Amino acid sequence: MTKKTRSIEYGFNDLPPAGHLIILSLQHVLLMFVSVGLPIIFVSQINETTQFAATLVTLSMLAAGIGSIVQSAGLPFIGSGYLCPNVCGPSYLSLSLSAAWAGGIPLMRGMIIIAGLVEMSLAPLVHKLKQVFPTFIVGLVVAMVGVSVIKMSVTSLFGLEFRGDAVRSADIVIGMVTLLVMVLCNIWGSGFVRIYCLLIGMLSGWGLAVVLVPEYGHTLAVVRHSPVFALPSIGPEFRQISFRMDMVIPFVVIAVSGSLKSFGNLLAAQKISEPELDEVNFTPIRKGLLADGFSTALAGLIGGMAVDTSSSNIGLAGSTKVLSRWISVAAGVIFIVLAFCPKITVALSLMPKPVLGASIIFAGCFMICTGFQEMFSEAWDARNTFSVGISLFFGLSTAFLPGLYARAPELIKIFFTDPLPTTTILAVLLNLLFNLDRTYEGLVRRFRSS
């Protein structure tokens, strides 16, 4: 038994007993619910009705549920086979809104389908990346997946809904207590307490929130008016699909960025699921990217919002050492069932933000540290220092200094978007640049020997 695999509770091919499977899946579903807020935000921005919102939530959950199953079920040609559920992708929100404003839901659907197809077409190219992704860059990408959720998780832990709004002390207490419960259950707990640490933390945080902040109890009142079961109301806007040439480029750019993010997520999933691997196995990564693109295209086809792999759920799997892909499959099934149960969906979507923020921080910690461990697991030299250092400086600056990049030249704007894609692209390019001498020497040696 290797040191790396000794502490795993359920390996990625294990099938937990039914009771455990359901509760472990629910734990992941609770984390996946973070993204259900996106279709609700989307609808509020395009002035559609409550019924429209309910339909969009249902269809988006359906797409995420099917995507999770396809990603994790271990099908022959598609899906990574790792615990890697799908959620509504926040990176698509802004562009989807632009498409919906310009051409309504039919255009949004059409452009999401194109983005999905682009992601699918990128999947076979992943093998070519083998040479440009040495171990330390893989580690950096995994760490950046964790870093990329910092902004969302911390603002959520502070209970912030809008920029510049008030921060409540009670929210900070709720978030910190939730995080502490999760972490302590994970560190000091064993058996059930350890593997359900997120669920225990979430429920205790939610209970505390209802006691400390009456508003959280108050908002739950809307649950009373939601039906237990409802089918989506498919209006005419969900029956048409349209395309627009001038929107193709922005959607292709976001599809490439989404693929990079999913690439990082899948690398992280592989690192925690198969720690014994000495180098990246690109076959499941390729199949995973194919599934990611398929899910995005499917979301557009059925009328939901674009979906993406979930960093937080991978982090949760890593921190609890519960890696069974069947949990992801069951979470997908539960997501599909819940899509038709508005009462439960509404209740779960009202989970206090500080509790959600604590959950994402809990999962993100694992991603960041796994990445760093991976990064420093091989011999380190000045080339690595500058490849990682410079890419981190500029990658993180996109989050620290958004105003600066808003006024930067257009070329910079295109490539310096978010920390994860910017850091990844820069690290790859700089690593290639700083190793040009070695590449040249290698070429010369090969030429001479031939």
Add this chain to the structure above:
Amino acid sequence: MSDQYNVHRRVLPPFATRLLFILLLQLTAGCASRFDDLDLSAYQYRDTRNLVTFVYDARHILEQEGLSALDYFRANDDHYATEEHYLYIYDLQANNLYHAGMPSLEGRNLLDVTDINGKQISRLILEALDDPENPHGWVHYSWWAPGSFYPVPKSSCHFRVTTPDGKELFVGAGMDYPHEEKEFIRIVVDGADRLVRQKGREAIAIMSDPLSSYNYRDVRVFAFHPDGELLISPVVQDSLLQIRLFECADEVGHHPFANAVKRLASQDRVWEVFMVKNRYQRGLVKKCMYLRKSELSGRTLYIGAITDLPQPP
């Protein structure tokens, strides 16, 4: 799977399962609220909701305790004058009875007080208290923070109070550098519609007055006929430029005026979101327009206003 993994093959204890389901049932059943009679659903920002709740609570105390509540407010100054806001109470002649932020104003009559732009604040508050479209008595003006020497934009919320001995008062508090709430433009546009229906063409002059409640900060109530004829322009003096509203497009090619008017064929009022550039942000930012149908001299009139939408954190 091989035995190399320390796999738990136990079943969940019945107690844990039961507890989980009880919690889920409790959550899905919903909870009653002690704030049922205060509707804050129109507000997007917590700062605004906090302010309304703060004033509402003070109103409740004043309603129950009458003027003796002033002693209670003074004894709890740290609660009624915070960094965020402070409470004040006036009678309907604008005599100040209590001012947690600026005690030197107590006992003075502020009926004719104006802000730096000439807005008659007390009169606007008294108008707001009588406005059925403005349930929380919002007024927007410039003021200054206690101890400071520069003007700050302010939005204040007010409630009318009748004490147990029958005295008519109003209680209020405001926030400096307020968030732009959609509800604020809903109030001024609905108020403008009522004014137009009551006073006809005379209302247009009142609405155009920059010192009226229909104009505050960057918000301006505008009005136009279905053929595009502008009575009050949304941006500039009409003499400078006649904007063709229906041809106006936002940054993604969306036509907010044309679309809103189209939607008004089947509705009385609509909210229309559109995208604009902001030099300090790399993406586009959202604004929204509230437009409603009215009638002036037998002709359909559209009245609206534009405001910012909240940005994600």
